[in-house]
Amino acid sequence: MKMIKPMKTIKLLALFFMSSLILTSCSSDDDGHDDDHDHEEELITTVIYTLTEKNTDVDDNSSITLTFTDIDGPGGENPSYAVSETLLSNTEYTGKLQLLNATDDPAEDITEEVKEEADEHEFFFSSTISGLTISKNDTDEDGNPVGIESTLTTGDAGTGTLTIILKHEPTKPNDGTSANAGGSTDVEVTFDISVVDPVK
The missing domain is CATH 1.20.5 (Single alpha-helices involved in coiled-coils or other helix-helix interfaces)
Known part of the structure; x- marks a missing residue:
């Protein structure tokens, strides 16, 4: 025992x-x-990039929208890309990004979360069109760029692509490229766009 x-x-x-x-x-x-x-x-099903021409002579403030939609996410139906109009050459536009999760009703605005966690996020822009540049106008609490608000400036007429990438927890500061920033990619979209000369 x-x-x-x-x-x-x-x-x-x-x-x-x-x-x-x-x-x-x-x-x-x-x-x-x-x-x-x-x-x-935090699923991102929709990316909307709205461009408004910086022209005080234009009263109607008509905007160009670049819209990416992928409601069922990766592996489902092919996503859709839509560009409402062509861009004008040698023109400056104000740009604003909006991210949505459209699987919710009403759609959840993911942009607000990116703003709240701005120090952990950054958008990156690149284009294959010569002379087209994009600068970021907003910053996080440390003064590093975010990119929800931007300025897009076109050069000569041409066709090509515009790519927008959202990085999560990128290295800040960085050299302005997504490759240098590291982190993980929350979303990456590429639009086919055209820049044309204004009709005289």
Whole structure:
């Protein structure tokens, strides 16, 4: 009997230790699940880049919109790209980005979250059209650029692409390119665009 009691105690302690491990593991899994759930809530189905010509002579403030839509996400139906109009050569536009999760009703505006976590996000722009440049007008709390608001300036007429990338937790400051910034890519879209000479 004297030998059995210690063995029972050891077995009970072992069971208690294993139970603690299982509970800890479940708790960690649950935390991980919550993180995944938060990431799912941040799904970006729609990117809208609105360009408004900086011209005081234009009263109607007509805008050009570049819209990317992918409601069912990667692996589903092909996404759609739409550009409402051509851009004018040698013209300056104010640009504003909006990100939506259209799987929610009403659509969730992810742009607000990017603003709130501006120090962890940055947009990057690149174009294959010669002379087209984009500068970022907004900054995070440390003075580093974000890119929700921007200025797009065209050069000569031409055709090509405009790519917009949103990076999560990029290196800040960086050299202005997505490759140098590192981090992870939240969204990347490429539009076919044309720049034409104004009709005289």
